[in-house]
Amino acid sequence: MLVAHVLVQAAAALTPAPPATQGVTSYPASFFASQQPANAAEMVNRIPGFTLDSGDSVRGFEGAAGNVIIDGRRPASKTDNIEAILRRIPASRIERIDIIRGGAPGIDMQGKTVIANVIRKAGGGLTGLVAAAQNHTADGRTALAVRAEAQGEMGPRTWELGFYAGKGIDDGYGKGSAVRRYADGRPTVTADLDQEGDLLDWQGTGTFETPLAGGVARVNGRASERKYKFDEDFRILAPTPGLEASSEMFHKNDAELGVNYTRSLNGRTAIELVGLRQEGSFDVASLFAAGAANSVFELDRETTETIGRAVLKYRHDDRLSFEGGGEFAVNELDSAARLFVNGVNQDLPAGNVHVKEERGEAFVKATWRPITAWTVDSSLRYETSTISADGDVVLEKTLHYWKPRVSVAWDVLSRTQLRFRLEREVGQLNFDDFVASSRFSSGGGVTAGNPDLNPEQAWVAEAAVEQRFWGSGSILVAFRHYELKDVVDRGPVFGPAGEVFDRPANIGDGTKDELALEASVPFDEIGLKGVLLRGEVVKRWSDVTDPTTGEKREISRLEPLEWEASLTHDLPQWRINYGVDAYGGFRETYYRYNIVETVKFSTYVHPFLEWKPRPDVHIRFEAPNVTGRGVRRTIVSYPGPRNAGGPPAMEHRDTNAPQMWYVRVRKTFGG
Structure with a gap:
């Protein structure tokens, strides 16, 4: 590590980095020119030392933030x-992208240690795109x-419209085999597996901005x-041929309307008002037959969310701001669920x-730069919520x-830069x-609901060091250490x-x-112009007490190790970008009162090539899952609670998702 640090320091001394001022690094549009990006997302994904976080799917507005703002504001969506x-x-509408590390006066870090601020150009006229894509799998879909x-x-007003419609293929399923072994002397079951998941969706979006x-x-x-x-056929080959079939269908509708209003009251003070309304419905039908x-499970669910938010911001100077x-x-x-076993309602x-939550939150935030090299970003939030249920x-x-x-x-x-949180x-x-x-497939069965939950809490301590080098490397x-309270996991309940x-x-x-280790390494300095290696690896440890057995175990669904890497090569003289993405194999374990299910995914490799025969035409070729990603599910099923002492059955399911070929043609106009 010491040798690597010395080499990085030496390289950093040889090549100037992009301009940085008091924790803010600016990447102008020219920085991305050789990569020929089509949009802001492709630009953000190429920024050294930055990984896009789209935010959390939670209720309320404050806690759902990602780590990107646009023109200094978070979208009201x-x-x-x-x-x-x-x-x-x-991309033609982007002036620059600022990366703020640790905080900056006047910027709401939204609870993140690093955020990107996408700054758009004024003006630009009419721009847009049309695109069509086709994904084909080796099994013929x-x-x-x-x-x-x-x-x-339209004068000082701007507008945006978008529409998408398409079919998706779930690459987590495929064909394979299964073996089920019993501990009570019953003969071993062998079977062929055939799994398939498909998605149809559409969405329309629109925005309008006006003084x-x-x-x-x-x-x-x-x-x-x-x-x-989703359909699964579990075709039993031995000892007696048979069929276990399961399927799941869901239908989801969502609608959202949001308003964001900002106004400067004077040169130092501004207000921001946000209003948001969401409505959604979700219907599920699951079937299992052997x-x-x-067994038949049906669910009808409707949700609504209404949010009002007000913020007063005060920037004292370039070193101190409050909000x-x-x-x-x-x-x-509103949720109604029904379970029928052999035609009998359970x-x-x-x-x-029917569940209703009224949730309020008040907050104060401050960013202070006592001297040029130090930035302190702090906040204190108080949350109160009342949850009521009937039915x-x-x-x-x-x-x-x-929440300090x-x-x-x-x-x-x-x-x-060193960062502490x-x-x-x-x-x-x-x-x-x-x-x-x-979840009838894999023997998951039916999960009961529990409105009487407390939210999981954690005291988090984090330390990070970031070294930038070679101009665009980092x-x-x-x-990070988490002291957890009221961990939300799985436990038994009696009917x-x-x-x-x-x-x-x-x-x-x-x-x-x-x-966690993140790296972005450009190879221009060693003669491989346009070659960039990006990667991330995260190792996790966790410890909780199992509510069924009373023994220590890891938290359900938590991946102990995950990694991903991307190697790209930009050839602007040929108007080509190509590369390969690799997503490492990982493991997840799910603990239920009578089942322990472990899922292991093998490495997923995804080469691609993008060609721009004209500045306004982009043709992209991909080979998702070129290695035929494998999935192994190991299901240990007990005849009762896992602490009751009954011998478990064990089932191994091995499947391989089909290889895929993807092509997309995109035509831009304007700009």
């Missing part, structure tokens, strides 16, 4: 993720998709529909419920949480956990007739640690 918004901004987008101006009452108002809307179907036995404000959100859920805990579960409870945060950045050298994080309760759900090492179901539950305290 939650369902339209930031990557999709960036794809709709043509074809998926088509089309996209159209446009942006323009209003001395400020600027931006209205955005989004509507979408999604249909997904000979004469069958304060609050938000109020009302969320409602009682489900929390199967039919199968009748309850009402009120929760209160203080302080982040310190120290520019040790011009291209070396201490924060109390409070998770958002997931409405999906409040209601019943199903290396980041970060360590009215003594039936046992799995459900989400608070299982007590725990710990989690993460060690």
Whole structure:
């Protein structure tokens, strides 16, 4: 590590980095010229030391933020993720992208240690694109998709429209085999597996921005529909031929309307108002059949969310700024679930419920730069929520949480920064956990709902060091420690007739640690012009007490190790970019009261080539899953709770997703 540090320091001394001022590094449009990007998303993905975070899918506005803002503001949208918004901004409309590390006065870091601020050019006229893509799999399926987008101006007003429609292929499933072994002397079962998942969806988006009452108002809307179907045939070969078939279909509709209004009150003070309304419906039908036995699960769910938010910002000078404000959100859920086993209706805990949450949050934030090399970004938030439920579960409870945060950045050298963070994080309760759900494939069965959950809390300590070098290179090492309380995992619940179901539950305290390494290495300095290697690896450790066995184990669904790498080569003289992305194999383990399921994915390799025969025409070729990604599921099933002592059955399922070939043609205009 010492030798590597010395080499990096020497390289950094030889080549000037992009301009940096007090923790802000600016990347002008010219920085990306050799890469020939089509939109802001492609530009952001090439920034050294930056990894796009689209935000969290939670209720409320404050906690759902990603790590990108546009013209200093966060978009007033939650369902339209930031990557999709960036794809709709043509590269020709970008003046520069500022990377803020550790904080800067006047910038809301949104709880992140590093954010990107995409600065657009004024003017530009009418621009847009049309695109068509086709994905073809080795097993004969074809998926088509089309996209159209446009942006323009009407005097001081601007507008954006977008539409997408297409079919998607779930690359997590394929054909394979299975072996099921019993501990009670029954003969071993062998089977062929055939799994297939397909998606149909469309979405339309629109925004309109206009001067209003001395400020600027931006209205955005989004509507979408999604249909997904999964089928699995478990064809038993021995000892007796048979068939176990399962399928799942869901239909989801979403609509959102958001308004963002900002106004400068004087040279130092500004206000920001946000209003947001979401409505959605979600219908599920799951079926399982094995000979004469069958199970049917049905779910109808409707949700609404209404958010109001106000922020007052004050920038004292280039070294100190404050902001304060609050938000109020009302969320409602109506859910009706039904389970039929061999035609007989079964009682489900929390199967039919109406849940309402009224949630408020007040906050103050400050960014202070006492001297040029140091930045302190801090906030204090107070959250209160009242959750009430009626139907199968009748309850009402009120929760209160203080959420302090302080982040310190120290520019040790011009291209070396140390960052420290201490924060109390409070998770958002997931409405999906409040209601019943199903997963008949892999023996998952039915999961009961649990509206009586507390959000998971954590004290988080983080330390990171980032070294930039060779102009556009960077290396980041970060360590995070989490002291967890009220961990949300899985536990058993008993039905009215003594039936046992799995459900989400608070299982007590725990710990989690993460060690992350991110690197962006350009090879121009060693003669390989246009070659860039980017990668990230994260190692995780976790520890909780299992509610069924009382023994220590890792947290469900947490990947102990994950990595990804991308090698690209830009050839502007040929108008070609090509490369390969690799996503490392990983493991996830799910703990239920009677089942332990472990899923292992092998490495996923994805080569691509993009050719621009004309500046306004982009043709992209991809070979997703060129190595035929494999998935192994190991399911250990107990006859009752795992601590009851009954011998388990074990099932191994090995499948390989089909190889794919993808081509996209994109035509831009204007700009």
